[in-house]
Amino acid sequence: MEKCKVKLRNVDIGKMMVNSEARLQARKIDHMVFREMVAKCIIQHGLPFAYVEYERVRLVWKYLNADVKFISRNTAATDVYKFYENEMENLKRELAHLPGRISFTSDLWTAITQEGYMCLTAHYVDRNWKLNNKIIAFCAFPPPHTGMHIAMEILQKWKDWGIEKKCSPSQYFHVRCTSHILNIIVQIELKDIEPTLHKIRESIKYVQASEKREILFAKCVEAKDDDDFDFGCVN
Template sequence: MFHIGGMDTFEGVSESAEGGVGVGEVRNNVVDSDPSNNNNAVVTQTGKRRRKLTSAVWTQFEILPIDENNEQRAKCMKCGQKYLCDSRYGTGNLKRHIESCVKTDTRDLGQLLLSKSDGAILTRSSKFDPMKFRELLVMAIIMQDLPFQFVEYAGIRQLFNYVCADIKLVSHNTAKADVLSLYNREKAKLKEILGSVPGRVCLTSDLWTSITTDGYLCLTVHFIDVNWKLQKRILNFSFMPPPHTGVALCEKIYRLLTHWGVEKKLFSMTLDNASSNDTFVELLKGQLNLKDALLMNGKFFHIRCCAHILNLIVQDGLKHIDDSVGKIRESIKYVRGSQGRKQKFLDCAAQVSLECKRGLRQDVPTRWNSTFLMIDSALYYQRAFLHLQLSDSNYKHSLSQDEWGKLEKLSKFLKVFYDVTCLFSGTKYPTANLYFPQVFCGRRYFEKGKG
């Protein structure tokens, strides 16, 4: 309290129209200095006590002392943001901050309802949206590759009922329909995106036969979107019945291109070096040129897969090496043949102080990079294999020291091709500009090793 010219002046606290408080000049007022009084009350000379601060905002804001500019501010107790709390402003700005505070816990128990069902107390959101639940359920089925019968499992239904007693459970037929509906919505969105692409798009395609002799075709589109970001989308993954000839491939791909509406926006198409692809590309170029849809009549339309070219080079080289790779393959098959052999090999690795977390890799003969990974893992366990040779008389595929040395040199050579193949296989960055320097480095390494 200050006494100036016979007049008592106090920077008092006044109630706002919204139930909060502000700070203004209150004349001829005296503050009750009794500490036992409530801090949120103001007493006048007439003895009348002003109303307490009842606004809910003051449970989350702290009133600060008056600053040098003679202004009163309040600080958020969660994020520390400061706001004016003068009576001229009220508490509207404070309430708006509470709704958008970045440190507000959305899991506040005040936002949950307690309900009782069959004697069990449940906690659930008061804003349960059945349609949102079905959408999330469909996404879970797709992401986790779950069967449609998943929604009818007794345990799952009990879990859903526990989460929300009023939930409406769906059948497997409804779940299937929801999945198809989601697919159609996402397909329409992708069509709209492709239609809005200002430039041209590039395609990649692959065709293979599964172990059940069924053929499958995958068609992927790559493009730069309006924000100049490289995008990749799978347009089709479907069953491809025989024959897998160039004519059949041309009919299938052209039908897909017209369905997606990109037949006039193509720039290039990358394929492997199968002979049927050469026939397919020539037929497709002829159809597209009739619509004048390709640049320079498709002179640079067909791009051969660099990773597949490297694969052919390495596969051809592996044919001419000795049987060291075959011995390693048979050794790993022997170790993994039974649980007893696995344990015995682990004991051998432990005796030579090798960690067993890395494991042995079995290769796929048609994939040379898996052969490199197999050799690399075997070299790590070289001493374990040597110990197994001494302790297991049934192990007949042991390698000599000279053969281990050859495998070590082969691994270093294949490592170069492996790194280049991984670089070429990237999907989040352009790869055409990487071809020449990487192949040149591989050739230099080959010539250096040869010399």
């Protein structure tokens, strides 16, 4: 404490503040680093490209550094795509020099717009014995969704990434999706009780068709015992 007092006596506080402000204003901004950080922000948080044109965002940037150069949404889109290409090239080199094999999982689904999509994920252990999961393809997948068509599409993605020689067809271990198999089993079994399910669904639709019916139904539930339940009160 005594040493601090001695130092403060010999220092002009006002001069310290002026020097600090001068250093802050003199700080140079690397515009390319700034653009890369903005691109990463857009990717990580799922922001629209128009984010860089928001008035309040630009005011914050201007406040932090008066020398900042604003960018347009088109520039932001270009930076994001450039970042994607760089990361893809880095991943290609990593996959090409892996000491072991690569496993893949594929997921196919149909959107509510009836458009088909496919996601292909690579699973591998790197040189540091760390398990990695990387999406190498996320694309539209038009019909037919046959086994042969799926296999040809996956093979083409392997060629695009230059990893088709990592293993031969005789070394593949094909494991079907357990969830898909269970879903098929459930769908087959549901066919036997389909008439009952239809009645239950129609009953629910009838009760939820108006607020009055929902209130009457709730009163029926409260009034009736579990052994003597009657839906007639909602008619």
